[in-house]
Amino acid sequence: MNVLRMAYPALALTLLLFLMLVMAGAWVAQRATRNSGWVDVFWTFGTGIAGAVGALVPLGTAPPARRLLVAALVLVWAGRLGGYILRRTAAIRHEDARYARFRAEWGAGFERRMFLLLMIQAAVAWLLALAVTLAASNPYPLAPGLTLAGLAVFAGSVAGEGLADRQMHAFRADPANRGKVCARGLWAWSRHPNYFFEILVWLAYPLIGLAGPWWPGLAGLAAPLFMYWLLAKISGVPPLEREMLASRGDAYRDYQARVSPIVPWPPRRRG
Template sequence: MSGLDSILAASVVLSAMMAVAWAVQRATGQSGWADVFWSFAIGIGGLVTALMAAGDGPIERRWLVAGMVVFWSMRLGFHILARTATATAEDPRYADLRREWGDRFQARLFLFLQIQALCGIGLVATVYAAAHRPGPAFAAADWIGLALLIVSVVGEGVADGQLRAFAADPANHGKVCDRGLWRWSRHPNYFFEWLGWLAYPVIAISVTGGWWPGWLALVGPLLMYWLLVHVSGIPPLEAHMLRSRGDAFRSYMARTSAFFPLPPRKA
């Protein structure tokens, strides 16, 4: 199939999986399942665009990029799955939406999840652009992109582990995690999530300008930054933290960078 056909096929996968996610959350009362399905849907959609589309790029690069998006998808998806399966309360972001939307919650959530699927099209197009760049496989850009993704996945895993260990200690109940990576950024997991999407434009963009679709790969990091920093990531989570942690979180905000890891400021 053509590149456009593969992106359209991936779009159908995304829409269908988010519809299933809506049905699962309705049956379980736990909306966090939507994030599980979204993570896996991006991985499957990325596979479709990387491996099923006809293109000029070498097969080795296609498999490399396909492996990268699956590696990311499995790590994030299973992390959220483990958290959701053992959760005793709904994710605070979705709980806030449930209260805000009231009786219209289910209808509006279905539309919200389909918008997430629509955003996912930009990510699978990013994967397509990297997978099909012409030129010899395993060039320097391929290795740099792979290294960036590995750093991002490991960094996000470390941040998640540090937060999980902090929350598991009863002595930290009601406190704000400001240890390890969380001392340098209020959302190091989101930062590393964004960093991983920079791997694809590194691979996709040809410095000679011979592969114009490579510029499509910039959609991924730009879209993820917008979502994480301005839409569904930091704003609702920090609103919840301000309500639940109050002055402790305000003090943390005063001394800690919101997104990019930076040395802590004096309070």
Template sequence: MSLLPLILQFVVMALALSAVMAIAWFIQRRTGATGWIDVCWTFGTGLVACLASLIPVPPEGTASARQIVVAILVAIWSLRLGGHLLLRTCKAGDDPRYRDLIDQWGATAGRRMFLQLQAQAAVGLLLAVSVALAAHNPRPELGFADLIGALLLLAGLIGEALSDAQLRKFRSDPANRLRVCETGLWKWSRHPNYFFEWLCWLAYPLIAIDASYPAGWITLLAPACMYWVLVHVSGVPPLEQHMLRSRGLQFRDVQARTRAFLPFPKLTSGR
């Protein structure tokens, strides 16, 4: 694909995701339910990435097997996570991270939330571009790297779904209303669902990177960006601040003995 069509494709993707998050902002303002923000982002990013993956490259004029596989993988990711967020939003409505931001921003919440969601559209664009670049790797046939990438993404989806199910089961018991979940995967990590979400995005560099495809290296930005967002920006920090306010010393004890992200035992020094 020549440079001009590629630039035009990226511009269209950017405009589409910007529009999706503008709609998310409008829905949040009308309903008051902040949970719709991540629902819109997940379905929007998945749809844009899926369509961009399937754009045929001349002279073939049809999507390759790799394009179809990558499109299926990102569609599964979007439907799984988006479906989970949709059910949670229909039940609870609010996401405490966004609600805390709105409370902090006060009278400027509307404008600042709009800018926040446009920043999230930019993150979605980077992820969607990485997916599209993986799909358009010019290797003529599917190979071992494609298989490993697909298996890694599926492993991430299974781990994330399992951790979500464990948390949902824990919260369904009224006796656990003011307790912190430490069952199943949650005894190894304070946020195993975030870890497995990040793991999904490692799949695309595996599929994309090739000695004869320099653009494939750009896909490393996807897991790097997702790690930064989840661990340092809108994932762990605001959620843990909320947990400290709502669970107090109990959550501090969990912080002391459990890793925030990686699901491995936390090393403790003995005497």
């Protein structure tokens, strides 16, 4: 028991140091390319690897099936999302609007402040990786109902986010849509359907981790709430919608007035 009490903090510290190194690598990459889109690539793959490692380290008596399942799911998530961001970043020649604004506003202090921002992102990734690790650590056998629910949430979330990404990619690839607002498919029901499914995917892990009277598993339910707060209030919707209002003006204001911000919902009628 004493060994385990020492091992869990050691694992958590190791994951944090790993993610700090990953994001330091992201800082080097964005500095070399002057394209901060690489930050999101490093973050996604780093979070997935850290979560999988945390799930697979054989501490305690968690069933191997749970550890393997949780690790596999977080790697699938990272592979799908990270691969999409990687292809998008490699294909474009302009910097993500969020980071371009930081570069303009921070001036000569950009690189220093960017490094600090990436260390904060490392801490965010660490908290999510710990949620995955926690879900894999339940010593009780898998609960069939909750496991199936978790798998259904995961599959629906990954498929939904992938569909939203493909719809937006197709819209942007058409030159006729330059300067327009995408209000097709899932984007007709949510201004940020990709964020909705990204939030939802983090509910899958704690569902799989809930079984028996193991109350620490309930802490994993904070992960989707944390992701909602992050995307809806801090780093997702606010900066992106500021940029969209600046570039699309009244067309985007009309879109905001009619369409739900995150949760897909039938749009309001005009007038």
